[in-house]
Amino acid sequence: MYQYNDFDKGFVRARTAQFRAQVERRIDGSLTEDEFKPLRLMNGLYLQLHAYMLRVAIPYGTLNSAQMGQLAMIADRWDKGYGHFTTRQNIQYNWPILRDVPDMLDALADVGMHAIQTSGNTIRNVTADHFAGAAADEIEDPRAIAELLRQWSTDHPEFQFLPRKFKIAVTGSENDRAVTRAHDIGLRMVKRDGQAGFEVIVGGGLGRTPMVGKVIRDFLPKADLLPYCEAIVSIYNRLGRRDNKYKARIKITVHENGLEKIRELVEARFAEIRPAFSGVDQAVLAGIEAQFAAPAFKSAPTDGYEAARLANPAFRSWTDTNLSAHKAEGYAIVSVSIKKHGATPGDATSGQMRVLADLARRYGHDELRISHEQNVILPHVHKSDLPTVYAALRAVDLATANIGLISDIIACPGMDYCALATARSIPIAQEIATRFDELKLEHEVGPLKIKISGCINACGHHHVGHIGILGLDRAGVENYQITLGGDGTEDATIGERAGPGFSADQIIPAIERLVLGYLDLRSSAEETFLQTYRRLGLAPFKAVLYPSEVKADAA
Amino acid sequence: MSRAFIPKVITANRLLEGDAVWLTEDDQWTTDIAQAELIEDEAHATIRLLDGEAQSGVVVGVYLVDVKAGADGPIPIHFREDFRTRGPSNYAHGKQVEA
Numbered sequence: 331m332y333q334y335n336d337f338d339k340g341f342v343r344a345r346t347a348q349f350r351a352q353v354e355r356r357i358d359g360s361l362t363e364d365e366f367k368p369l370r371l372m373n374g375l376y377l378q379l380h381a382y383m384l385r386v387a388i389p390y391g392t393l394n395s396a397q398m399g400q401l402a403m404i405a406d407r408w409d410k411g412y413g414h415f416t417t418r419q420n421i422q423y424n425w426p427i428l429r430d431v432p433d434m435l436d437a438l439a440d441v442g443m444h445a446i447q448t449s450g451n452t453i454r455n456v457t458a459d460h461f462a463g464a465a466a467d468e469i470e471d472p473r474a475i476a477e478l479l480r481q482w483s484t485d486h487p488e489f490q491f492l493p494r495k496f497k498i499a500v501t502g503s504e505n506d507r508a509v510t511r512a513h514d515i516g517l518r519m520v521k522r523d524g525q526a527g528f529e530v531i532v533g534g535g536l537g538r539t540p541m542v543g544k545v546i547r548d549f550l551p552k553a554d555l556l557p558y559c560e561a562i563v564s565i566y567n568r569l570g571r572r573d574n575k576y577k578a579r580i581k582i583t584v585h586e587n588g589l590e591k592i593r594e595l596v597e598a599r600f601a602e603i604r605p606a607f608s609g610v611d612q613a614v615l616a617g618i619e620a621q622f623a624a625p626a627f628k629s630a631p632t633d634g635y636e637a638a639r640l641a642n643p644a645f646r647s648w649t650d651t652n653l654s655a656h657k658a659e660g661y662a663i664v665s666v667s668i669k670k671h672g673a674t675p676g677d678a679t680s681g682q683m684r685v686l687a688d689l690a691r692r693y694g695h696d697e698l699r700i701s702h703e704q705n706v707i708l709p710h711v712h713k714s715d716l717p718t719v720y721a722a723l724r725a726v727d728l729a730t731a732n733i734g735l736i737s738d739i740i741a742c743p744g745m746d747y748c749a750l751a752t753a754r755s756i757p758i759a760q761e762i763a764t765r766f767d768e769l770k771l772e773h774e775v776g777p778l779k780i781k782i783s784g785c786i787n788a789c790g791h792h793h794v795g796h797i798g799i800l801g802l803d804r805a806g807v808e809n810y811q812i813t814l815g816g817d818g819t820e821d822a823t824i825g826e827r828a829g830p831g832f833s834a835d836q837i838i839p840a841i842e843r844l845v846l847g848y849l850d851l852r853s854s855a856e857e858t859f860l861q862t863y864r865r866l867g868l869a870p871f872k873a874v875l876y877p878s879e880v881k882a883d884a885a
Numbered sequence: 886m887s888r889a890f891i892p893k894v895i896t897a898n899r900l901l902e903g904d905a906v907w908l909t910e911d912d913q914w915t916t917d918i919a920q921a922e923l924i925e926d927e928a929h930a931t932i933r934l935l936d937g938e939a940q941s942g943v944v945v946g947v948y949l950v951d952v953k954a955g956a957d958g959p960i961p962i963h964f965r966e967d968f969r970t971r972g973p974s975n976y977a978h979g980k981q982v983e984a
Binding site: 356357359362363377378379380381382410424425426427428429674677745746747754756757760803806807808 | 898900901902903904905941942945946962963964965968969972973974975976978979980
């Protein structure tokens with residue numbers, strides 16, 4: 331994977347030194363809060379309900395063991411011994427104090443990490459398929475492109491004051507695991523005439539006005555990627571609305587101007603700037619690609635793995651749910667669930683992080699990934715090592731066999747931490763997971779994605795949850811709205827609102843009715859919740875959610 | 886007839902630690918809302934807000950919060966402000982475990 335060169339190292343150190351001086355000037359009174367706030371936000375430091383929060387970028391979700399170990403050290407030394415992995419492949423520390431933050435940033439720089447552009451109206455951390463470089467269905471590893479985009483977007487002088495934040499996601503597979511259609515720019519690798527290129531999607535986004543992105547170019551050669559992205563952001567920078575924060579994202583720019591007009595302007599701008607790209611970017615890309623060369627996969631028998639599956643039902647269940655197909659013979663992609671029933675989705679303790687780092691070092695070619703679904707991935711594990719890996723994970727509560735199931739819930743921090751939240755998310759996730767664990771139903775229910783956001787900004791991706799839950803403040807009381815039928819894959823769909831919201835006490839029974847109702851409605855055990863919803867539509871699900879209304883109508 | 890004034894306290898977050906604090910009658914910032922000055926008059930609230938904002942070297946984001954008078958001091962009306970007096974619900978962290 332990519333290693334910082336001297337330029338990267340110098341740049342990140344310089345930014346940390348600048349921020350250290352800015353913090354000192356704020357504390358000694360030379361800077362007012364109005365002056366300091368944009369500076370701290372540029373370095374990922376927010377002020378939340380109970381404390382500061384530092385958001386650290388994990389570019390395209392990739393970490394090595396030394397980086398994961400350092401995240402654990404930071405959690406112990408300057409926070410409360412844990413970190414929160416987010417839906418944007420970042421990690422957030424919830425309890426830093428202001429004076430310590432420059433030291434935290436220096437500790438990150440020690441392992442080639444930073445918190446730059448994890449906030450503010452800039453191009454944010456570029457996210458990628460968390461199975462990148464490992465997936466059996468992949469055309470090419472998309473992380474080289476993601477790293478090129480990171481370098482290009484970091485401190486890009488034209489794009490430091492965009493109308494609003496700007497998020498780019500990239501996937502190297504036809505199967506979209508990076509929710510590319512819900513990003514400002516989504517890049518999906520496709521092949522044409524034997525050449526890898528990109529389907530370029532623009533104007534997707536969730537939040538207050540959810541929109542599925544539109545294809546602005548069905549095939550863009552890889553060599554044109556940087557100038558084309560620069561053209562898109564440049565047009566957005568010019569046309570994007572700065573008069574109204576809620577209409578400032580590119581999805582609104584595309585919606586208001588129409589895709590045709592945006593495409594015309596982008597193509598014109600692209601033609602203008604393309605000649606200025608002399609090929610330096612391609613030379614840089616070639617260097618990056620070399621660093622993302624696949625590890626030296628081993629050949630070994632997998633008999634031990636098969637025997638362990640037969641001997642240990644718990645291990646077998648875990649391998650059935652938490653493994654995905656790897657491109658290399660004898661290997662598997664391990665999704666480590668950070669969603670033990672009743673735990674906070676996405677939170678890992680420093681001890682768990684160290685175990686994950688150690689497993690990556692010993693059995694995983696030194697690689698880890700953070701998924702937007704708030705789990706940790708060991709992308710390259712040989713099947714013969716899986717029993718050992720499983721035992722080590724189990725010892726630290728990381729062996730929950732629930733990937734893709736009802737308790738594998740995405741939840742934003744909500745009003746337990748976030749200053750923008752209108753209701754809590756975490757306790758709802760904890761209660762749903764605990765309830766379905768008690769019912770022992772989740773394996774029977776099968777694939778089902780529940781996603782919870784604690785406000786309209788939709789960090790919890792509720793619009794693309796098969797079941798989405800949105801927490802709101804209704805007259806001073808927490809209230810939860812349900813949306814159904816959302817999908818974040820290549821068939822991206824925004825969920826439909828089911829009806830009136832539920833109180834915090836009513837929402838868990840409502841979800842239970844909905845899921846039990848699905849078991850009655852499905853045509854067979856193979857028909858998933860989403861398939862059943864697509865076949866039958868909202869009405870029968872609404873009837874199980876609101877039984878008294880149906881009775882009232884019949885009366 | 887104008888509506889009755891809802892009593893207020895002044896709140897902010899500490900500059901260095903970031904934790905939630907409330908303004909007392911003697912212009913100190915307390916981590917216990919029960920110790921905060923209960924403001925029952927609109928004009929006085931405006932003045933006290935300015936007093937709080939003047940302490941910009943110590944606190945950040947000063948604002949007024951609706952409260953009711955309780956036996957042991959002011960009690961926030963809205964759940965968000967109630968959460969700020971305690972800490973998160975998923976861990977025993979923050980004010981609920983601090984002395």
